Amino acid sequence: MTNTLLILPGDGIGPEVMAEVTRIIDWFGARRGLRFDVTEDLVGGAAYDVHGVPLADATMAKAQEVDAVLLGAVGGPKYDALDFSVKPERGLLRLRKEMDLFANLRPAQCFDALADFSSLKREVVAGLDIMIVRELTSGVYFGEPRGIFEENGERVGINTQRYTESEIDRVARAAFELARKRGNKVCSMEKANVMESGILWREVVQKVHDESYADVELSHMYADAGGMQLCRWPKQFDVIVTDNLFGDLLSDVAAMLTGSLGMLPSASLGAPMANGRPKALYEPVHGSAPDIAGQGKANPCACVLSFAMALRYSFDQGDEATRLERAVEKVLADGVRTADLMQAEGAKPVTTTGMGDAILAALDAS
Ligand code: NAI
Numbered sequence: 001m002t003n004t005l006l007i008l009p010g011d012g013i014g015p016e017v018m019a020e021v022t023r024i025i026d027w028f029g030a031r032r033g034l035r036f037d038v039t040e041d042l043v044g045g046a047a048y049d050v051h052g053v054p055l056a057d058a059t060m061a062k063a064q065e066v067d068a069v070l071l072g073a074v075g076g077p078k079y080d081a082l083d084f085s086v087k088p089e090r091g092l093l094r095l096r097k098e099m100d101l102f103a104n105l106r107p108a109q110c111f112d113a114l115a116d117f118s119s120l121k122r123e124v125v126a127g128l129d130i131m132i133v134r135e136l137t138s139g140v141y142f143g144e145p146r147g148i149f150e151e152n153g154e155r156v157g158i159n160t161q162r163y164t165e166s167e168i169d170r171v172a173r174a175a176f177e178l179a180r181k182r183g184n185k186v187c188s189m190e191k192a193n194v195m196e197s198g199i200l201w202r203e204v205v206q207k208v209h210d211e212s213y214a215d216v217e218l219s220h221m222y223a224d225a226g227g228m229q230l231c232r233w234p235k236q237f238d239v240i241v242t243d244n245l246f247g248d249l250l251s252d253v254a255a256m257l258t259g260s261l262g263m264l265p266s267a268s269l270g271a272p273m274a275n276g277r278p279k280a281l282y283e284p285v286h287g288s289a290p291d292i293a294g295q296g297k298a299n300p301c302a303c304v305l306s307f308a309m310a311l312r313y314s315f316d317q318g319d320e321a322t323r324l325e326r327a328v329e330k331v332l333a334d335g336v337r338t339a340d341l342m343q344a345e346g347a348k349p350v351t352t353t354g355m356g357d358a359i360l361a362a363l364d365a366s
């Protein structure tokens, strides 16, 4: 099977961090025989400058065809005054919407060398590797009716939590598939004690499990208790699957277990394509960081780890993904640090390119 990849560096530090990933992709081709058919294109402000829109139709069409899209970041002060319809983030929103990316994957991974960055104790987070799967296209952020209405002489604000069986079914499947490529354990979180949508959620997740994924260990937890457990002993989890609202909250909590924004990758997955691979968009959690753009200060690790996720979840190269993650871990253990990572004693400050060099050297030695 060929491996097709669309790279969209975007704006600000996007192209800077993506340049390091491109070198790593080349390394896997030259040294591991893992060839990628790569197309590079524009998104965000960079696309607006050339096409007058933040995502050209041809780019959208390409994104629908490839095995994986890897995006840097979009946006920046230069584009802040633009009309909402052509703002850089609209390019990203269009990708997510038209590819129907319903499962948002937010790993919380804590490399030993960075455990002291966490807001929790070292022993609670060191070596942590969990994955939160958040339903992204439905739930209370989209449900109707919604609005602010007049009722009995005062205003009432209304949102509706709404999930169909098929919406729950497909995100549950995505979570079980991921678990099989990881620790084979899923914990589903909702509030079945007080919400009808929670009762349905629990029932459908259990049914999908029993019918198709009985080999994966499944547990259920109320989402509020889940929040407590994430802070108390996060290593008890492997994959957590939850709805849009709870996932929004829990993934932000989980992010803080691990420290720097410059280290956090993400992915958004959609339905399986004809070749069995899911539609997929990989991107760092951080934005275009205009305050440090063009200065060689950006930490490329979040984008590099996003590519590692692509290796594992789109290209079935779990061992090579681990190789890349181990290389990043080794570099951090050696004290190599971009400016965003606190300068501890004995730390070796490097630029964006310096971090890329160090990761490539660690890969060479792997
Ligand atoms: P941001 O994530 O770009 O930056 C927040 C802070 O973290 C800044 O101080 C930045 O220097 C630092 N930072 C972020 N990534 C870093 C990295 N890889 N290495 C070192 N330091 C890093 O968020 P902010 O400042 O709120 O937004 C800036 C622009 O990015 C805005 O135009 C915003 O709309 C856009 N944005 C785009 C996103 C995307 O493309 N998915 C997500 C978030 C924001």
Ligand code: MG
Binding pocket: 248, 249, 252
């Ligand atoms: Mg949030």
